[in-house]
Amino acid sequence: MELCLLTLISMTVIGAHCDSHTLRYFYTAVSAPGSGLPEFSTVGYVDDQQIEHYSSDTGRDRPVAPWMNKEGQEYWDGQTQLSKGTESVFKHNVRTAMSRFNQTGGIHSFQVMSGCELRDDGSTAGYNQYGYDGREFMSLDTQSGLFIPTMNEAQLTTQRWNSPEVREGERSKNYVENICIEWLKKFIEYGREDLEKRVRPEVKVWGRRQSDAATRLQCLVYGFHPRAVDVRWMKNGVDHVPSDERTPILPHPDGTYQMRVGVEVPTTEEDAYSCHVEHSSLGEETLIVIWEPDNGLSMIVIIAIVGAVVVIVGALGVGIFLLTKKRRGYKTASTSDNNSDSSNTPKA
Incomplete structure (x- = not known):
């Protein structure tokens, strides 16, 4: 079997911006029913907001973010037809990938993440990545315009796609x-009020003695928007304490974000430690919260906050793979063995 190329116009999305914005589409096909996932699905995001969704179970592409209803029914009918075509290509791709790995049964997945980023300074980046069974299969090097295999089984595909x-x-x-950047600009205009809202962060700090000589301090920053934030621990208000524990910035169910930064410090009453937060909603202000050994933040509250994020991240992660790379976690890639136009996603 060969990988075939498939149109990606439905994955694209276009105005102005205050912060960096991204447009990403995630495509997932599974080899057989029974995995708890539809046999094929597409999910689109602007930043971390889901904007549209297609599933083989429903057979329709539908808006998710309310402001995506600014696109009329003709747009959604067109997206549905493109998604149906994509579905057939990906079902072919997962079978082809199985043959490349000499697999004849079981449940396997074939996935693509394609998108672009528009940064504060007007510069852009693009990425297109392919994966099989949760591992990176191949990717597009946007500098050379060539596909790079990341496992031996992808070499046949990359050789064909890179051919004259x-x-x-x-x-x-x-x-x-x-193309993707133009669609991203358009979608930013649709959802600007929501995407570029400013919400001040909330900050909670607490500590737990690890031993007679060491105490671990935690700073939980949550409920802020937009995503970009700087969080650091300071000693006596002037000396930066390097963190040895820093979570990713995670989305909250309400559209805001949270992160946590931890440090280990000597158990002593001589020094004062504080968490310093810088965020665009604060303007020139730095939000400072001082840790006091007896400030006693209830662990129930902390667990509730973190637990809510775990639930939403788990929901967002179903059927989505994220191939971690340099450059803010993105890298360029593409998939399939047949011809396609400038916006095509290939078959596997």
Whole structure:
């Protein structure tokens, strides 16, 4: 079997911005029913807000973010038809990938993440990645416009896509660097009020003695928007204490974000420690919360806050793989063995 190319126009999305914004589409196909997932699904995001969804169970592409209703019914009908075509391609892809790995049964997944980023300074980035069974399969190098295999089983695909006859990398490069950016700008305009709202962070600090000589301090920053934030521990208000524990910035169910930063410090009453937070909602102000050994934040409250984030992240993560790379976690990639136009996603 060959990997085939497939149109990615439905994955694209276009105005102005205050903070960096991203547009990402996640495609997932599974080899057989019984996994708890639809056999094929597409999920689109602007930043961390889901904007649209297609599932083989419903057979319809539908808006998720309310402001995506600014696109009329003709748009959603068109997206549905494109998604149906994508579904057939991905079902082919997962079977092809299984044959490459000499697999004849079981439940397997074939996944793609494609998208772009528009940064504060007007610069852009694109990424297109392919995965099989949770591992990276191949990706697009946007500098050269060539697909790079990350496992031996992907070499046949990359050789074909990089050939002068197919040149899929050039089309994918044009999509992530140009077409995707225009759609992202458009969607930013649709959801600007929501995407660029400013919400001040809440901060909770607590400590737990690890031993007679050491105490671990935690700073939980939550309920803020937009995503970018700087959190650090300071000693006596002037000396930065390097953190040895820092969670990713995670989305909350209400559309805000949270993160936690931990440090280990000597158990002593001579020094004062404080958590310093800088965020765009604060303007020039730095939010400072001093840790006091007896400030006694209820662990029930902490667990409730963190637990809510775990639930939402788990929900967002169903059917989605994220291939971790440099450059803010993104890297460029593409998938399939047949011809496609400048916005195509190939078959596996």
